[in-house]
Amino acid sequence: MHENWKDCPSAPAEGVVICEASSVPPGGVFSVDINGLPVFLARSGEHLVAYVNACPHQFLPLDYRSSSVLSADGRTLRCTNHQAGFDLMTGEGIEGLGRDCVLDPVPIHEDGEGRVVVGAR
Numbered sequence: 001m002h003e004n005w006k007d008c009p010s011a012p013a014e015g016v017v018i019c020e021a022s023s024v025p026p027g028g029v030f031s032v033d034i035n036g037l038p039v040f041l042a043r044s045g046e047h048l049v050a051y052v053n054a055c056p057h058q059f060l061p062l063d064y065r066s067s068s069v070l071s072a073d074g075r076t077l078r079c080t081n082h083q084a085g086f087d088l089m090t091g092e093g094i095e096g097l098g099r100d101c102v103l104d105p106v107p108i109h110e111d112g113e114g115r116v117v118v119g120a121r
Contacts, residue, residue, distance in 0.1 A: 004104040005052050010036035014107075014119030021110045024048060029070050031063055034118075039106055041116065044074030044088055048116065050108045051091055055079040056101040077103070 005011055012018075012034045024030040024043045031040050031053055040053035040062055053061045058081060062069050065080035076094065077086045085095030091103030109121040 005037065005106050008037045008052075010034075012037065012118045016118045017111075018050070018108065018116045018118060021048070021114050021116050024116070027070065027074055029063065029067060031061070031067075037106075040069075040077075041108070042070050042077060042088060044070065047089060048108065048110065049088060049091075050106040050116070051077075052104040052106060054104070055081060055084060055098075056093070056103065057082065057084050057097045 018034060018039060019030060019032055024041045026043055029042045038053035038061060039050050041050045055062055060081050062077060062079050069077050069080060071078060075088055077088055083096050084093060084098030086098050086103050087094050091105050093099045093101040107120045108116050108118060111117050
């Protein structure tokens with residue numbers, strides 16, 4: 001797993017609460033700024049993932065033009081700037097200008113109190 005997010009001077013420590021898990025609806029997305037680190041969360045079925053909210057192709061937020069970034073089937077994240085496609089589960093570029101790029105994952109988990117927390121379980 002890439003850990004480029006840790007290079008941000010204000011990267012959150014493990015254990016920092018990002019948001020309530022309910023903030024990320026089924027089949028939906030949620031963007032949040034954690035001390036200067038833009039983070040993008042997406043949920044598809046039982047899967048909840050988080051990535052640094054910066055397209056590796058142009059470094060603009062994935063949801064810069066619209067919050068409609070998750071495909072109807074919940075498998076692809078699409079940059080709203082130039083339609084680069086990324087696999088939801090791996091962050092790997094799979095379509096268009098996203099090919100040969102990868103999103104920077106942020107490890108997260110849901111705690112027992114219904115919150116999304118930085119760090120693997």
